[in-house]
Amino acid sequence: xxxxxxxxxSAVICLVSVLLLFTLIAFVVSRSGSLPRGSLALITTxxxxxxxxxxxxxxxxxxxxKGLLLGLAGGAMLLAVAVIVSLIVYxxxxxxxxxxxxxxxxxxxxxxxxxxxxxxxxxxF
Numbered sequence: 001x002x003x004x005x006x007x008x009x010s011a012v013i014c015l016v017s018v019l020l021l022f023t024l025i026a027f028v029v030s031r032s033g034s035l036p037r038g039s040l041a042l043i044t045t046x047x048x049x050x051x052x053x054x055x056x057x058x059x060x061x062x063x064x065x066k067g068l069l070l071g072l073a074g075g076a077m078l079l080a081v082a083v084i085v086s087l088i089v090y091x092x093x094x095x096x097x098x099x100x101x102x103x104x105x106x107x108x109x110x111x112x113x114x115x116x117x118x119x120x121x122x123x124x125f
Contacts, residue, residue: 002063010059010074017051018078045101052078052109060116071113075106 025043029035055078056071063070079102086092 006059006063006070007073007077009062010055010070011077013058014051014055014074014078017054018047021047021050041097041101045104048078048082048101048105049108052105053112056109056112057116060113061119063117065117067113067115067117068110069113070117071109071111072106073109074113075109078109079105 025047052071052075055074056067059070059074060067083094
């Protein structure tokens with residue numbers, strides 16, 4: 001039961017952080033008036049990595065164990081949703097560059113999970 005609760009929390013945190021980060025990026029880009037052509041892929045990868053990191057961190061902070069697995073699971077859920085949407089809506093084929101982005105998202109989720117599981121709370125006497 002703890003695992004299911006932690007994975008649901010991870011998915012919710014990931015969804016909320018992706019929405020907030022993309023909203024912030026859209027606001028900044030609309031205020032600046034232009035976006036360099038090659039920067040969109042980098043921006044989306046950074047947002048996905050940030051959301052994966054936060055989902056792994058929050059889930060492992062709540063469970064206090066198995067942070068690597070929780071971080072990887074949070075990143076894998078984000079990747080699964082992104083791949084399904086890309087295939088259904090945009091009919092995009094998977095490329096080797098997508099493998100690098102997937103590795104970055106999984107790695108950032110794993111780092112967040114490990115940091116959350118190893119976080120020490122202050123002891124009050």
